[in-house]
Amino acid sequence: MPRGGKRQGTPGKAYSQRSDLMASTKPVAPGQINPTAAGGRVAPGSPTPSPQSAPQGRPQPAPRSPDDTPNLSAPTQRPGEPLTAGLDSGPGPGSDVLGLQNPTQQVSGDMQILKQQLPLLRDAAKFTNAPQSFKRLVNYLEQS
């Protein structure tokens, strides 16, 4: 039996491996939803179901319009906040309100954690064929 390539299906035949074709092909009366159809599509000509008919228990998101998204030409939504808020210069609060960590402190803290692995790295530098660059790296960690 040839494999691959385009297949010719037989209309009306049930294919057990094609779960996407298992939906009922019977016509649906206008106003009814075919529950077995893929995606629960509404029959043509039927009215759109109202939000009240949606399944209970899942909150429906509020409908959004394009005007809900601010754009560059929109007026500021924080009229009382200076432009320099978050900067260390100018009016308004400084960068401490951003809650950022000093990158230098963070790296040095990470380096301390790395140094805890130094005994293992020192042993690894003795591996057969360990590159010279790795030995230099271990030396750097030992001296820093």
Added chain:
Amino acid sequence: MTAPTPAWEPLSFLDNLNAAANHLGYANLPLAWGLATVAWPDLQTRDAAFLALVNTRPR
């Protein structure tokens, strides 16, 4: 009797760490450590990724 010395394995964590540290510089060792944990498929892909991070061409 002593155990045989392990051999250095390409694409191992240590090899990745060494390559990342050499590409990114020792000042970025924490980043190199993180990149060393990636399961790189081969040496070319790994080194290309490191070179892309520092935006340099292979010599």
